[in-house]
Structure formats: C-alpha cells, structure tokens
Amino acid sequence: MFKRMRRLRYNPHMRSLVQETRLNLQDFIYPLFVIEGEGIKNEIASMPDVYQMSKDYILKECEELQKLGIYHILLFGIPSHKDSIGSAALKDTHIVAQTTKLIKEKFPQIVVSVDLCFCEYTDHGHCGILDHKLQSVDNDATLINLGKQAVILAQAGADMIAPSAMMDGMVSTIRKALDHANFTHIPIMSYSTKFASAYYGPFRDVAQSSPSFGDRKSYQEDYANRREAILESLEDEKEGADILMVKPALIYLDIVREIKDKTLVPLAIYNVSGEYAMLKLAGKAGLIDYQKAMIETLMSFKRAGADIIISYHTKELAKILQGDK
DSSP, X not given: XXXXXXXXXXXXXXXXXXXXXXXXXXXEEEEEEEESSSSOEEEETTEXXXXXXXXXXXXXXXXHHHXXXXXXXXXXXXXSOOBTTOGGGGSTTOHHHHHHHHHHHHOTTSEEEEEEOSTTTBTTOSSSOEETTTTEEOHHHHHHHHHHHHHHHHHTTOSEEEEOSXXXXXXXXXXXXXXXXXXXXXXXXXXXXXXXXXGGHHHHHHHTOOOSSXXXXXXXXXTTOXXXXXXXXXXXXXXXXXXXXXXXXXXXXXXXXXXXXXXXXXXXXXXXXXXXXXXXXXXXXXXXXXXXXXXXXXXXXXXXXXXXXXXXXXXHHHHHHHHTO
C-alpha cells in the first residue's frame, strides 16, 4: 500500500485548506529612500518601480501605502553633504530624522523603522569612521557615532532602530545609548547576519553608497561561513536585539532556517535589491511569469522560517492580495 498524496491536490479549495504557508501583508516592511530637496522622484534604472523621493513625495507614498494596508516602512536617507565621518547623520537636521517627524505627524499609524549606518553619509562609502592603518572601519569609534545617531532618530519619532553597520558590539552600544536617553521602549531590529554579497549592487545605485575603495569584507559576513553566520545573530540576541535579520535572503535560506531553530525572537529577512532586480528584469524580458515567480520567492522566505520580510515587492503583493478579497 502506498500513500496517495494527490488526494489533497485535485481541488483548488482543498489545496487551500491544507496549505501550510501563507503570505500576510502585516509581516512585510517596505523600504523607502528619501533624498534632500523638494519635488524629486527619481526612478532607478537598475531597480524598476523603486525611487529616490524627496520628503513631499515620501508623504504621498505613505498615503498610498496606508490605502493598500501597508503600515511598516524602513527608511533610508540620501544626504546632500557627505564627509569622512558621516556628520550629516549626527545632527537633528538628519534627512531621515526630518522625514520621520513628518511621517509620524501626518501618518501616526505607520511604523517607521530607520536604517542605522553611515555608508550613505560618508564620502568614502564605508559604514563608519576609517582606520587608515587597517584600511577598514574603526569598530569602536564607529560604535560611539552609531549610539549618537540612534538617539537622534529616536528623538525624531522612529518606532524601531535597524542597525546595519555590522560592527562588533553595535547592539549593546545602541541599547545603552537609547536606554540612557529614556528610549527603553524602542526596539532594535539588528542586521545581525549580513553577508558581504554581490546582490547589493542595485541598492548602492539608489542609496548612492558604493565604497570608493576596496570592499566591505573586513566587517560584513563571509558567505562561505555557516557557523559564523549563525553565531553573529546569536551574539546580537545576547546583546539585546529584539529582532534578528538575515541579509540577503534568497541564497541564504539554509542560514535562515538554522537561526530560526536556535532562537525564540522574531526573525526578519531582507529580500535585497539584486534579488528584486533579477525577477523584475527577467519578467520584462519574458523569461518568467513575474507575478508567479515573485509569490513563489516570497513564500520560500516564510517557509524557511522568516517572521518578517523586508521587500521591494511589498506594494505589488498588497495589490494582489487586495484583488483576492
């Protein structure tokens, strides 16, 4: 006697009844990129349907997102001034701080998570203050500035701090800075396992954050190392991270599952720009059914164990789910 597995597959409603994994819009975070100025909406060639937007357009975007049922955003900033230490991120005139204030005033229900790093703000494109002797980022000097930046963004009304610099000790440093400034209630979503990946290319176009020399392999995770990748997230959990993250997502689903099995805190993944762009461009070329491939990809993240999905596909998914109602 053999098991007839197909009994539960013949009828579409039966398949729906026994479906193990589902996509819920409330599990998604939509990244937005704010640039200084007014009346600006620049489409990025390498990322179709993704834009650099000035604050006025960001507010229009938030209005549309609410109508679609999207209440979670991740905000990145593109400043007009860059220098060696990213000083634009250390002032209350910080483009992300200003934008966060406006969003929270007009759309208080939207949960604003803010990326915490310096690569967009430094003239060299690295994620903190440089140690010229090591030709890398000075870990401990950068920690001090990460703490300062976190407090500025919390004061502006950010609902969650998302540090992405991959500095050792960044979570504990930011936690202490926030607690000292009476922001004990603000959670930290740490980019806890962030690989030195070739899949970030289109993001660096939109965020204008390509390093002017070298690469980020001296501080981002080696994609060949499985155990170290898991350890990175578990260490951030010990330091007080409220949410862990794996970035990129699609080719690291083994890591997602292993971290998920070793922690009880929520686990996020970042469906990064390269993953997004490949589907978009393949769809435009007629090589795949874009919508079906997108849904299948997003489902793989949930099946692997992700509780939260940060994705540029979020708006498209919302429209699909609305159409299903």
